[in-house]
Amino acid sequence: MKGKVDIQEFYSVLDSLYEKKEMDKAEPYMLEVLSRAGNLEDLEGVVSVCNELGGLYRAMRRTDEALWAYEKVMEGLEQMGLKGTRNYASALINLGNVHIARKSYEKAYGIDRQALEILERLGGEAYQRAALYNNMSAVLRELGRTKEAQDMALRAIEIIRELPECMGELATSYTNLGQAQAKEYAFSDARQNLMHALQLYENSSGDRDIHYANAVYALGNLDDAQGYYENAEERYIRAAKLIERDFGHTCDYDQIMEDLQRVRRKVKKVEGNGIIPEFL
Numbered sequence: 007m008k009g010k011v012d013i014q015e016f017y018s019v020l021d022s023l024y025e026k027k028e029m030d031k032a033e034p035y036m037l038e039v040l041s042r043a044g045n046l047e048d049l050e051g052v053v054s055v056c057n058e059l060g061g062l063y064r065a066m067r068r069t070d071e072a073l074w075a076y077e078k079v080m081e082g083l084e085q086m087g088l089k090g091t092r093n094y095a096s097a098l099i100n101l102g103n104v105h106i107a108r109k110s111y112e113k114a115y116g117i118d119r120q121a122l123e124i125l126e127r128l129g130g131e132a133y134q135r136a137a138l139y140n141n142m143s144a145v146l147r148e149l150g151r152t153k154e155a156q157d158m159a160l161r162a163i164e165i166i167r168e169l170p171e172c173m174g175e176l177a178t179s180y181t182n183l184g185q186a187q188a189k190e191y192a193f194s195d196a197r198q199n200l201m202h203a204l205q206l207y208e209n210s211s212g213d214r215d216i217h218y219a220n221a222v223y224a225l226g227n228l229d230d231a232q233g234y235y236e237n238a239e240e241r242y243i244r245a246a247k248l249i250e251r252d253f254g255h256t257c258d259y260d261q262i263m264e265d266l267q268r269v270r271r272k273v274k275k276v277e278g279n280g281i282i283p284e285f286l
Contacts, residue, residue, distance in 0.1 A: 011043045011051040053082035067256040069108045076101045095124040111148045136165040143182040152189045159183035177206035181221045219248035235272045242266040
């Protein structure tokens, strides 16, 4: 036995860095621990660190590196004889999330289906199933299967309503539901659910949840679609600042800035022509 890294210490240090918002120190620390785990041939340590590293890369939209980290997790779990377990399903869910970020939606859906089969066979934990339903809702929405996307979001909501400690995940579920409804032009329902998502985030953690920006951005998209261009402009600005605060200038930040410039041109056109938009 060459020994093992102290996983409890690893998580403790990492939690402290995240609490202090010292994101720039998190990656070097994890890479250093990963190197030690590799040198010690500590497979459990490698899997644990890669899982956290993948989460950081995914949040930062560094999807190539996230894919590498999560594939290392999958390989490690298989070598440990854990294929088909709840931990393996969790790893599949994380891997599916990376493919969502890479816009590989068909690939993500296939991976999510594998995870769902495992959880249905094992009777997966409530939170885990809800997280998977949320992922599948996002994938189905992007595939244009918006009715199914709403159904998945509603399944997640039904579960998480009973878990008061999971208000952030509940907010994510309402965001998914609202976005799917917006795709169906059910603007009133979409606005109600997106506003509810924002309220849930604010009640649980203010604007500190890293998914809060997505709900703000989704409302900006809705304002944009309905012709409320000045409101959309304000929400795009806010969403961009939140993304910049949490992750820096990612591709998501760039997309929001593109939308912001586009909606500003609409505001100028409306003001210049004296047009009053027909709000839907």
